[in-house]
Amino acid sequence: MPSLKEYRNRIASVKSTRKITSAMKMVAASKLKKAQDAAQASQPYASAMAAMLARVAEGLTSTAGGPKLLVGTGSDKIHLLVVVSSDRGLCGGFNGNLVRFARLRIEKLVAQGHEVKLVTVGRKAFDLLRRDHKEKIVASFKDIGKVGFANAAEVSDLVFSKFDENDFDVCSLIYNDFRSVLAQVPTSQQLIPFSLPEKQIAANQNNAQENAAPKIPYEFEPDEEKILEDILPRNISVQIFRAMLDSAAGEQAARMTAMENATRNAGDMIKRLTLQYNRARQAYITKELIEIISGAEAV
Amino acid sequence: MTSETNLIQFDLVSPEKKLISEAVTMVVIPGEEGDFGVLSGHAPVVSTVRTGVVKVYPMSLKDTPIKIFIAGGFADVTAHQCTILAEQAMVVSEMNEAALDQDIQSLKDDLSAAESADDKRKLQKRLDLALAQKAAIAA
Numbered sequence: 001m002p003s004l005k006e007y008r009n010r011i012a013s014v015k016s017t018r019k020i021t022s023a024m025k026m027v028a029a030s031k032l033k034k035a036q037d038a039a040q041a042s043q044p045y046a047s048a049m050a051a052m053l054a055r056v057a058e059g060l061t062s063t064a065g066g067p068k069l070l071v072g073t074g075s076d077k078i079h080l081l082v083v084v085s086s087d088r089g090l091c092g093g094f095n096g097n098l099v100r101f102a103r104l105r106i107e108k109l110v111a112q113g114h115e116v117k118l119v120t121v122g123r124k125a126f127d128l129l130r131r132d133h134k135e136k137i138v139a140s141f142k143d144i145g146k147v148g149f150a151n152a153a154e155v156s157d158l159v160f161s162k163f164d165e166n167d168f169d170v171c172s173l174i175y176n177d178f179r180s181v182l183a184q185v186p187t188s189q190q191l192i193p194f195s196l197p198e199k200q201i202a203a204n205q206n207n208a209q210e211n212a213a214p215k216i217p218y219e220f221e222p223d224e225e226k227i228l229e230d231i232l233p234r235n236i237s238v239q240i241f242r243a244m245l246d247s248a249a250g251e252q253a254a255r256m257t258a259m260e261n262a263t264r265n266a267g268d269m270i271k272r273l274t275l276q277y278n279r280a281r282q283a284y285i286t287k288e289l290i291e292i293i294s295g296a297e298a299v
Numbered sequence: 300m301t302s303e304t305n306l307i308q309f310d311l312v313s314p315e316k317k318l319i320s321e322a323v324t325m326v327v328i329p330g331e332e333g334d335f336g337v338l339s340g341h342a343p344v345v346s347t348v349r350t351g352v353v354k355v356y357p358m359s360l361k362d363t364p365i366k367i368f369i370a371g372g373f374a375d376v377t378a379h380q381c382t383i384l385a386e387q388a389m390v391v392s393e394m395n396e397a398a399l400d401q402d403i404q405s406l407k408d409d410l411s412a413a414e415s416a417d418d419k420r421k422l423q424k425r426l427d428l429a430l431a432q433k434a435a436i437a438a
Contacts, residue, residue, distance in 0.1 A: 041316040048312055048382050052375050055345055149314040149386065161417075221332050221346035230347050231373060234386070241314055 004284065007277040011270060018266035024090070025259035032181070032252035038147065039178070039245040046238055053235060055218055056228050067225070069232040072193030073169045078115045080138075080168035081105065082155065082191075084175035084243050085125035086251035087143055092258035094176060094184060094251055095124040101186035102174050106133060117168055121155060121244065138162070147248045152241035159240075160233060163192060175243035176250040182257065184250035189243070191236050307339040309355065310382045311367065318388055319355075319367075326381050327354040327364070328374050337374075337381045344376045348383065350428070352391060352435045366391035368435045370428055387428075396436050403429045 002010075083102050085095045102118075102125070109116050118133060120126040120140040129137065139158055144151050159171060171192040176184040220227055306322035326337045329351035335344075350371045354364035372385035406426040413419045 038315070042314055044310070044317045045312045045314045045384060048310070048375065048384055052345060052373060052384070055375070152314075153386075218343045218345055221330055221344060226331075227345060227347055227373070234373075234384075238314055 002280075004277065004280055007273060007280060011273045011277065014266050014269050014273065018263055018270065021259045021262040021266060025256055025263060028091075028252045028256040028259060032249060032256055035245070035249035035252050039242075039249050042238075042242060042245055046242060049231070049235055049238055053231060056220070056224055056231065058218075067229040067232060069163075069192055069236070070194055070228065073166065075169050076114065078117060078168040078170070079109050080117045080119065080159070080162065080171045082119045082121065082159065082171065082173045082240065083125040083129065084173065084240075084247045085120070085122035085128075086247065087123040087145075088251075089124060090258065091251050091255035092261075094254035095122075095128065097184075098174065098176050098186045099125060099128040101188075102129065103132075105172075105174065105188060106136070119155070119158065122247070138167075144244070147241075147244045149237075149241055152244055153237055155244075156233070156237040156240050159191070159236070173240060173243050175247045176254075178246040178250040178253070181253045184254055189239065191239060194232055194236065305339045307337060307341070308380045310380070311353075311385065311388060312382065313385055313388055321357075323355050323357050324359055324362075325356040327356075328381075328383065329353065329369075330374065337376050340378050341376050341381070343378070344374070346374045346376075348372045348374050348385070350431045352438065353383065366435070368394065368432055370431070391435055394432060394436055396433070399429060399433055399436070403433065 081102065083098070085098055089095065106116050106118075116133075116136055118129060118137045120129060120137060122144065123142045126137065126140040126142065141151070141155060162168060163171070170190065173189045173191055175187060175189075177187040179185055306324060307326070309319065309321060309323045309326050310317065311319040324338070327334055328337060328346070329349045331347040331349060335346075348369060348371055351369065353367045353369055355367065356362055356364050368389050368391050369383065369385040370387035372383055372388075375382045375384070403426065406422055406429060410419065410422045410426060413422055
Protein backbone atom coordinates (compact mmCIF):
# COMPACT_ATOMS: atom_id res chain seq x y z
CA MET A 1 0.00 0.00 0.00
CA PRO A 2 1.36 3.44 -0.91
CA SER A 3 2.39 5.65 1.99
CA LEU A 4 0.52 8.81 2.97
CA LYS A 5 3.21 10.98 1.44
CA GLU A 6 2.89 9.15 -1.89
CA TYR A 7 -0.86 9.81 -1.87
CA ARG A 8 -0.28 13.49 -1.15
CA ASN A 9 2.14 13.77 -4.06
CA ARG A 10 -0.23 12.01 -6.46
CA ILE A 11 -3.07 14.34 -5.49
CA ALA A 12 -0.89 17.43 -5.93
CA SER A 13 0.26 16.28 -9.37
CA VAL A 14 -3.25 15.49 -10.60
CA LYS A 15 -4.39 18.86 -9.30
CA SER A 16 -1.76 20.69 -11.33
CA THR A 17 -2.71 18.63 -14.41
CA ARG A 18 -6.30 19.70 -13.90
CA LYS A 19 -5.23 23.33 -13.76
CA ILE A 20 -3.42 22.98 -17.09
CA THR A 21 -6.25 21.19 -18.87
CA SER A 22 -8.86 23.64 -17.65
CA ALA A 23 -6.70 26.57 -18.79
CA MET A 24 -6.26 24.91 -22.19
CA LYS A 25 -9.99 24.45 -22.40
CA MET A 26 -10.60 28.13 -21.83
CA VAL A 27 -7.95 29.16 -24.34
CA ALA A 28 -9.47 26.80 -26.92
CA ALA A 29 -12.93 28.23 -26.25
CA SER A 30 -11.81 31.77 -26.99
CA LYS A 31 -9.82 30.67 -30.05
CA LEU A 32 -12.84 28.74 -31.25
CA LYS A 33 -14.90 31.92 -31.16
CA LYS A 34 -12.28 33.70 -33.27
CA ALA A 35 -12.00 30.81 -35.72
CA GLN A 36 -15.76 30.67 -36.11
CA ASP A 37 -15.89 34.41 -36.75
CA ALA A 38 -13.20 34.04 -39.42
CA ALA A 39 -15.17 31.22 -41.04
CA GLN A 40 -18.27 33.40 -40.95
CA ALA A 41 -16.44 36.39 -42.46
CA SER A 42 -15.38 34.30 -45.45
CA GLN A 43 -19.00 33.40 -46.16
CA PRO A 44 -20.00 36.43 -48.33
CA TYR A 45 -17.15 35.84 -50.78
CA ALA A 46 -17.83 32.13 -51.05
CA SER A 47 -21.54 32.61 -51.63
CA ALA A 48 -20.98 35.43 -54.13
CA MET A 49 -18.51 33.17 -55.92
CA ALA A 50 -21.00 30.31 -55.97
CA ALA A 51 -23.74 32.58 -57.30
CA MET A 52 -21.46 33.85 -60.04
CA LEU A 53 -20.36 30.35 -60.98
CA ALA A 54 -23.98 29.31 -61.24
CA ARG A 55 -24.71 32.26 -63.51
CA VAL A 56 -21.77 31.53 -65.76
CA ALA A 57 -22.70 27.85 -65.83
CA GLU A 58 -26.22 28.81 -66.80
CA GLY A 59 -24.98 30.93 -69.67
CA LEU A 60 -22.66 28.18 -70.82
CA THR A 61 -24.00 26.30 -73.79
CA SER A 62 -21.85 23.21 -73.51
CA THR A 63 -19.08 22.05 -71.24
CA ALA A 64 -17.34 20.15 -74.00
CA GLY A 65 -13.91 21.56 -74.75
CA GLY A 66 -14.10 23.77 -71.67
CA PRO A 67 -11.13 24.57 -69.47
CA LYS A 68 -9.03 21.66 -68.30
CA LEU A 69 -9.92 22.26 -64.66
CA LEU A 70 -13.52 21.52 -65.55
CA VAL A 71 -13.24 18.63 -67.97
CA GLY A 72 -10.16 17.03 -66.42
CA THR A 73 -7.30 15.35 -68.22
CA GLY A 74 -9.49 12.58 -69.56
CA SER A 75 -8.04 9.94 -67.28
CA ASP A 76 -8.23 9.17 -63.57
CA LYS A 77 -5.00 7.27 -63.08
CA ILE A 78 -3.22 9.51 -60.59
CA HIS A 79 -5.05 10.92 -57.60
CA LEU A 80 -3.75 13.83 -55.56
CA LEU A 81 -5.15 14.07 -52.04
CA VAL A 82 -4.79 17.30 -50.10
CA VAL A 83 -5.09 16.38 -46.42
CA VAL A 84 -5.85 19.29 -44.10
CA SER A 85 -5.08 18.66 -40.42
CA SER A 86 -4.02 20.74 -37.45
CA ASP A 87 -0.48 21.67 -36.42
CA ARG A 88 -0.84 20.71 -32.80
CA GLY A 89 -2.07 17.71 -30.89
CA LEU A 90 -4.04 17.38 -27.67
CA CYS A 91 -7.32 17.75 -29.48
CA GLY A 92 -8.88 14.34 -29.00
CA GLY A 93 -9.51 12.21 -32.06
CA PHE A 94 -9.48 15.17 -34.42
CA ASN A 95 -6.34 14.29 -36.36
CA GLY A 96 -6.56 10.55 -35.70
CA ASN A 97 -9.99 10.30 -37.29
CA LEU A 98 -8.95 12.41 -40.24
CA VAL A 99 -5.84 10.39 -40.93
CA ARG A 100 -7.72 7.11 -40.55
CA PHE A 101 -10.23 8.40 -43.10
CA ALA A 102 -7.39 9.42 -45.42
CA ARG A 103 -5.69 6.01 -45.04
CA LEU A 104 -8.89 4.17 -45.97
CA ARG A 105 -9.18 6.44 -48.98
CA ILE A 106 -5.62 5.76 -50.03
CA GLU A 107 -6.01 2.01 -49.61
CA LYS A 108 -9.21 2.00 -51.62
CA LEU A 109 -7.68 4.01 -54.46
CA VAL A 110 -4.57 1.83 -54.51
CA ALA A 111 -6.70 -1.32 -54.52
CA GLN A 112 -8.54 0.05 -57.55
CA GLY A 113 -5.23 0.41 -59.32
CA HIS A 114 -4.84 4.17 -59.05
CA GLU A 115 -1.67 5.93 -58.12
CA VAL A 116 -1.92 8.20 -55.10
CA LYS A 117 0.03 11.34 -54.28
CA LEU A 118 -0.36 13.34 -51.09
CA VAL A 119 -0.10 16.97 -50.09
CA THR A 120 -0.33 17.51 -46.35
CA VAL A 121 -1.42 20.72 -44.70
CA GLY A 122 -0.63 20.89 -40.99
CA ARG A 123 2.10 19.16 -39.03
CA LYS A 124 -0.04 16.30 -37.73
CA ALA A 125 -1.13 14.97 -41.10
CA PHE A 126 2.49 14.85 -42.19
CA ASP A 127 3.70 13.17 -38.97
CA LEU A 128 0.97 10.53 -39.03
CA LEU A 129 0.99 9.77 -42.75
CA ARG A 130 4.77 9.74 -42.97
CA ARG A 131 4.89 6.37 -41.24
CA ASP A 132 3.36 4.27 -43.97
CA HIS A 133 2.93 6.59 -46.95
CA LYS A 134 6.17 8.53 -46.90
CA GLU A 135 6.95 8.01 -50.57
CA LYS A 136 3.53 9.32 -51.58
CA ILE A 137 3.89 12.73 -49.94
CA VAL A 138 4.90 15.23 -52.62
CA ALA A 139 4.63 18.38 -50.52
CA SER A 140 3.75 19.46 -47.02
CA PHE A 141 2.78 22.71 -45.36
CA LYS A 142 3.46 23.23 -41.67
CA ASP A 143 3.18 25.86 -38.96
CA ILE A 144 0.34 27.73 -40.50
CA GLY A 145 -0.74 29.51 -37.34
CA LYS A 146 -3.60 31.84 -38.08
CA VAL A 147 -5.20 30.83 -41.36
CA GLY A 148 -5.20 33.60 -43.94
CA PHE A 149 -6.14 33.52 -47.58
CA ALA A 150 -2.45 33.75 -48.46
CA ASN A 151 -1.94 30.30 -46.88
CA ALA A 152 -4.70 28.80 -48.98
CA ALA A 153 -3.35 30.53 -52.09
CA GLU A 154 0.04 28.93 -51.44
CA VAL A 155 -1.54 25.47 -51.34
CA SER A 156 -3.66 26.07 -54.42
CA ASP A 157 -0.69 27.52 -56.33
CA LEU A 158 1.16 24.29 -55.71
CA VAL A 159 -1.83 22.25 -56.84
CA PHE A 160 -2.16 24.28 -60.05
CA SER A 161 1.52 24.07 -60.92
CA LYS A 162 1.43 20.29 -60.39
CA PHE A 163 -1.68 20.11 -62.54
CA ASP A 164 0.00 22.09 -65.31
CA GLU A 165 2.88 19.64 -65.19
CA ASN A 166 0.39 16.79 -65.58
CA ASP A 167 1.47 15.38 -62.24
CA PHE A 168 -2.03 14.13 -61.43
CA ASP A 169 -5.46 13.69 -62.98
CA VAL A 170 -7.89 13.99 -60.08
CA CYS A 171 -7.51 16.17 -57.01
CA SER A 172 -9.55 15.79 -53.83
CA LEU A 173 -9.52 17.65 -50.56
CA ILE A 174 -9.73 15.74 -47.28
CA TYR A 175 -10.56 17.82 -44.23
CA ASN A 176 -12.60 17.88 -41.05
CA ASP A 177 -15.94 19.43 -41.82
CA PHE A 178 -17.11 21.64 -38.96
CA ARG A 179 -20.69 20.51 -38.37
CA SER A 180 -20.98 21.75 -34.80
CA VAL A 181 -18.83 22.24 -31.73
CA LEU A 182 -19.35 18.58 -30.88
CA ALA A 183 -19.09 17.08 -34.35
CA GLN A 184 -16.26 17.39 -36.86
CA VAL A 185 -16.64 14.92 -39.67
CA PRO A 186 -13.79 13.87 -41.96
CA THR A 187 -14.97 14.76 -45.45
CA SER A 188 -13.64 14.36 -48.93
CA GLN A 189 -14.39 16.83 -51.68
CA GLN A 190 -13.34 16.64 -55.29
CA LEU A 191 -11.64 19.77 -56.61
CA ILE A 192 -10.34 18.79 -60.03
CA PRO A 193 -12.11 18.12 -62.33
CA PHE A 194 -14.58 20.51 -60.84
CA SER A 195 -18.28 19.74 -61.01
CA LEU A 196 -20.46 22.76 -61.59
CA PRO A 197 -23.19 23.32 -59.02
CA GLU A 198 -26.04 21.82 -61.00
CA LYS A 199 -28.41 21.79 -58.08
CA GLN A 200 -28.06 25.51 -57.70
CA ILE A 201 -28.76 26.10 -61.36
CA ALA A 202 -31.91 24.06 -61.06
CA ALA A 203 -32.89 26.05 -57.98
CA ASN A 204 -32.31 29.32 -59.81
CA GLN A 205 -34.50 28.18 -62.64
CA ASN A 206 -37.24 27.11 -60.25
CA ASN A 207 -37.10 30.46 -58.51
CA ALA A 208 -37.31 32.27 -61.79
CA GLN A 209 -40.34 30.29 -62.79
CA GLU A 210 -42.06 30.84 -59.49
CA ASN A 211 -41.53 34.56 -59.60
CA ALA A 212 -42.63 34.49 -63.22
CA ALA A 213 -40.59 37.65 -63.71
CA PRO A 214 -39.17 38.20 -67.16
CA LYS A 215 -35.59 37.06 -66.98
CA ILE A 216 -33.00 39.48 -68.22
CA PRO A 217 -30.19 37.62 -69.89
CA TYR A 218 -26.73 38.24 -68.50
CA GLU A 219 -23.96 39.73 -70.50
CA PHE A 220 -20.52 38.25 -70.12
CA GLU A 221 -17.34 40.16 -70.55
CA PRO A 222 -15.10 38.85 -72.18
CA ASP A 223 -17.18 35.65 -72.63
CA GLU A 224 -18.41 32.67 -70.62
CA GLU A 225 -15.44 30.41 -71.34
CA LYS A 226 -12.86 33.06 -70.47
CA ILE A 227 -14.59 33.96 -67.24
CA LEU A 228 -14.93 30.31 -66.34
CA GLU A 229 -11.25 29.79 -67.03
CA ASP A 230 -10.48 32.63 -64.64
CA ILE A 231 -13.03 31.86 -61.99
CA LEU A 232 -12.39 28.13 -61.60
CA PRO A 233 -8.87 28.38 -60.14
CA ARG A 234 -10.05 31.08 -57.74
CA ASN A 235 -12.98 28.96 -56.74
CA ILE A 236 -10.62 26.12 -55.95
CA SER A 237 -8.50 28.44 -53.80
CA VAL A 238 -11.65 29.49 -51.99
CA GLN A 239 -12.62 25.86 -51.40
CA ILE A 240 -9.20 25.14 -49.94
CA PHE A 241 -9.41 28.29 -47.82
CA ARG A 242 -12.83 27.26 -46.53
CA ALA A 243 -11.55 23.78 -45.69
CA MET A 244 -8.62 25.28 -43.78
CA LEU A 245 -10.90 27.62 -41.85
CA ASP A 246 -13.30 24.78 -41.09
CA SER A 247 -10.43 22.64 -39.95
CA ALA A 248 -9.05 25.43 -37.73
CA ALA A 249 -12.43 25.94 -36.07
CA GLY A 250 -12.89 22.18 -35.72
CA GLU A 251 -9.46 21.81 -34.12
CA GLN A 252 -10.31 24.31 -31.40
CA ALA A 253 -13.72 22.76 -30.84
CA ALA A 254 -12.20 19.29 -30.59
CA ARG A 255 -9.53 20.55 -28.20
CA MET A 256 -12.13 22.27 -26.06
CA THR A 257 -14.16 19.07 -25.77
CA ALA A 258 -11.08 16.95 -25.12
CA MET A 259 -9.80 19.30 -22.44
CA GLU A 260 -13.19 19.50 -20.79
CA ASN A 261 -13.23 15.71 -20.54
CA ALA A 262 -9.68 15.69 -19.22
CA THR A 263 -10.55 18.28 -16.59
CA ARG A 264 -13.55 16.22 -15.48
CA ASN A 265 -11.47 13.04 -15.34
CA ALA A 266 -8.85 14.79 -13.26
CA GLY A 267 -11.56 15.94 -10.85
CA ASP A 268 -12.88 12.39 -10.49
CA MET A 269 -9.40 11.10 -9.94
CA ILE A 270 -8.71 13.67 -7.23
CA LYS A 271 -11.92 12.67 -5.45
CA ARG A 272 -10.97 9.00 -5.57
CA LEU A 273 -7.42 9.63 -4.42
CA THR A 274 -8.59 11.89 -1.57
CA LEU A 275 -10.93 9.13 -0.41
CA GLN A 276 -8.13 6.59 -0.45
CA TYR A 277 -5.81 9.02 1.29
CA ASN A 278 -8.33 9.62 4.08
CA ARG A 279 -8.92 5.91 4.50
CA ALA A 280 -5.21 5.26 4.74
CA ARG A 281 -4.82 8.07 7.26
CA GLN A 282 -7.73 6.71 9.32
CA ALA A 283 -6.24 3.23 9.25
CA TYR A 284 -2.89 4.60 10.37
CA ILE A 285 -4.44 6.50 13.30
CA THR A 286 -6.49 3.47 14.35
CA LYS A 287 -3.41 1.31 14.20
CA GLU A 288 -1.47 3.71 16.44
CA LEU A 289 -4.33 3.90 18.92
CA ILE A 290 -4.55 0.11 19.11
CA GLU A 291 -0.85 -0.04 19.73
CA ILE A 292 -1.07 2.50 22.54
CA ILE A 293 -4.11 0.85 24.16
CA SER A 294 -2.74 -2.65 23.97
CA GLY A 295 0.56 -1.33 25.32
CA ALA A 296 -1.28 0.26 28.27
CA GLU A 297 -3.28 -2.93 28.93
CA ALA A 298 -0.13 -5.01 29.01
CA VAL A 299 1.32 -2.91 31.82
CA MET B 300 -28.69 61.64 -62.11
CA THR B 301 -27.82 63.65 -59.07
CA SER B 302 -30.93 62.63 -57.18
CA GLU B 303 -29.99 60.59 -54.18
CA THR B 304 -32.79 58.08 -54.65
CA ASN B 305 -31.11 56.37 -57.60
CA LEU B 306 -28.57 54.43 -55.62
CA ILE B 307 -27.04 51.06 -56.30
CA GLN B 308 -26.02 48.61 -53.62
CA PHE B 309 -22.26 48.16 -53.87
CA ASP B 310 -20.48 45.24 -52.18
CA LEU B 311 -16.77 44.66 -52.21
CA VAL B 312 -15.82 41.31 -50.74
CA SER B 313 -12.47 39.61 -50.22
CA PRO B 314 -12.09 35.97 -49.18
CA GLU B 315 -11.37 37.05 -45.62
CA LYS B 316 -14.16 39.56 -45.10
CA LYS B 317 -16.70 41.93 -46.55
CA LEU B 318 -14.84 45.20 -47.09
CA ILE B 319 -17.55 47.57 -48.25
CA SER B 320 -21.30 47.23 -48.37
CA GLU B 321 -23.23 50.42 -48.99
CA ALA B 322 -25.55 52.20 -51.37
CA VAL B 323 -23.70 54.48 -53.78
CA THR B 324 -24.43 56.56 -56.85
CA MET B 325 -21.90 55.16 -59.27
CA VAL B 326 -19.03 52.72 -59.41
CA VAL B 327 -16.39 52.75 -62.14
CA ILE B 328 -14.91 49.30 -62.62
CA PRO B 329 -11.73 48.51 -64.56
CA GLY B 330 -13.20 45.68 -66.63
CA GLU B 331 -11.17 43.26 -68.70
CA GLU B 332 -12.29 44.97 -71.90
CA GLY B 333 -12.22 48.54 -70.61
CA ASP B 334 -13.48 50.60 -67.71
CA PHE B 335 -17.21 50.81 -67.25
CA GLY B 336 -19.42 52.85 -64.97
CA VAL B 337 -22.27 51.22 -63.12
CA LEU B 338 -25.35 53.20 -62.13
CA SER B 339 -28.61 51.97 -60.75
CA GLY B 340 -30.55 50.09 -63.43
CA HIS B 341 -27.48 48.75 -65.21
CA ALA B 342 -27.98 45.72 -67.46
CA PRO B 343 -26.84 42.47 -65.79
CA VAL B 344 -23.19 41.81 -66.50
CA VAL B 345 -20.60 39.37 -65.28
CA SER B 346 -17.10 40.57 -66.01
CA THR B 347 -13.54 39.90 -65.03
CA VAL B 348 -11.72 42.83 -63.48
CA ARG B 349 -8.17 43.94 -64.24
CA THR B 350 -5.69 44.90 -61.58
CA GLY B 351 -6.39 48.57 -61.13
CA VAL B 352 -8.47 51.17 -59.37
CA VAL B 353 -12.20 51.05 -58.68
CA LYS B 354 -13.76 54.50 -58.28
CA VAL B 355 -16.74 54.81 -55.99
CA TYR B 356 -18.98 57.90 -56.10
CA PRO B 357 -20.84 57.78 -52.79
CA MET B 358 -23.47 60.53 -53.00
CA SER B 359 -23.32 62.34 -56.32
CA LEU B 360 -21.22 62.33 -59.43
CA LYS B 361 -19.73 65.67 -58.43
CA ASP B 362 -18.06 64.17 -55.36
CA THR B 363 -14.45 63.23 -55.49
CA PRO B 364 -14.53 59.45 -55.84
CA ILE B 365 -13.14 57.04 -53.29
CA LYS B 366 -10.41 55.12 -55.04
CA ILE B 367 -9.89 51.48 -54.16
CA PHE B 368 -6.99 49.45 -55.48
CA ILE B 369 -7.92 45.93 -56.54
CA ALA B 370 -5.58 43.10 -57.52
CA GLY B 371 -7.94 41.68 -60.12
CA GLY B 372 -11.17 39.82 -59.55
CA PHE B 373 -14.74 39.61 -60.80
CA ALA B 374 -17.70 41.92 -60.96
CA ASP B 375 -21.30 40.78 -60.86
CA VAL B 376 -23.72 43.54 -61.78
CA THR B 377 -27.50 43.50 -61.69
CA ALA B 378 -29.97 46.39 -61.84
CA HIS B 379 -29.86 46.94 -58.08
CA GLN B 380 -26.61 45.43 -57.02
CA CYS B 381 -22.97 45.51 -57.91
CA THR B 382 -20.71 42.93 -56.29
CA ILE B 383 -16.96 42.86 -56.76
CA LEU B 384 -14.97 39.83 -55.71
CA ALA B 385 -11.36 40.71 -55.11
CA GLU B 386 -8.56 38.73 -53.53
CA GLN B 387 -6.84 41.88 -52.40
CA ALA B 388 -8.22 45.38 -52.03
CA MET B 389 -7.20 48.57 -50.27
CA VAL B 390 -8.24 52.20 -50.24
CA VAL B 391 -5.72 54.22 -52.28
CA SER B 392 -5.61 57.16 -49.85
CA GLU B 393 -4.59 54.78 -47.06
CA MET B 394 -1.65 53.30 -48.94
CA ASN B 395 1.81 54.26 -47.82
CA GLU B 396 3.98 55.31 -50.75
CA ALA B 397 7.27 55.32 -48.86
CA ALA B 398 6.74 51.78 -47.57
CA LEU B 399 5.71 50.72 -51.06
CA ASP B 400 8.89 52.16 -52.59
CA GLN B 401 10.90 50.25 -50.04
CA ASP B 402 8.99 47.06 -50.89
CA ILE B 403 9.61 47.56 -54.60
CA GLN B 404 13.31 48.10 -54.02
CA SER B 405 13.72 45.03 -51.83
CA LEU B 406 11.65 42.92 -54.23
CA LYS B 407 13.88 44.03 -57.11
CA ASP B 408 16.95 43.08 -55.09
CA ASP B 409 15.45 39.72 -54.19
CA LEU B 410 14.49 39.11 -57.78
CA SER B 411 17.98 39.68 -59.10
CA ALA B 412 19.33 37.40 -56.35
CA ALA B 413 16.71 34.67 -56.87
CA GLU B 414 18.00 31.40 -58.29
CA SER B 415 15.14 29.05 -59.08
CA ALA B 416 12.60 29.83 -61.76
CA ASP B 417 9.81 29.19 -59.28
CA ASP B 418 11.10 31.83 -56.86
CA LYS B 419 11.58 34.26 -59.71
CA ARG B 420 8.03 33.78 -60.88
CA LYS B 421 6.65 34.39 -57.39
CA LEU B 422 8.79 37.48 -56.82
CA GLN B 423 7.94 38.87 -60.24
CA LYS B 424 4.26 38.50 -59.39
CA ARG B 425 4.69 40.42 -56.16
CA LEU B 426 6.77 43.09 -57.87
CA ASP B 427 4.14 43.58 -60.58
CA LEU B 428 1.53 43.97 -57.89
CA ALA B 429 3.61 46.54 -55.99
CA LEU B 430 4.28 48.50 -59.18
CA ALA B 431 0.57 48.49 -60.01
CA GLN B 432 -0.11 49.85 -56.51
CA LYS B 433 2.41 52.64 -57.06
CA ALA B 434 0.77 53.49 -60.38
CA ALA B 435 -2.57 53.64 -58.58
CA ILE B 436 -1.23 56.21 -56.10
CA ALA B 437 0.32 58.29 -58.85
CA ALA B 438 -2.85 58.32 -60.97
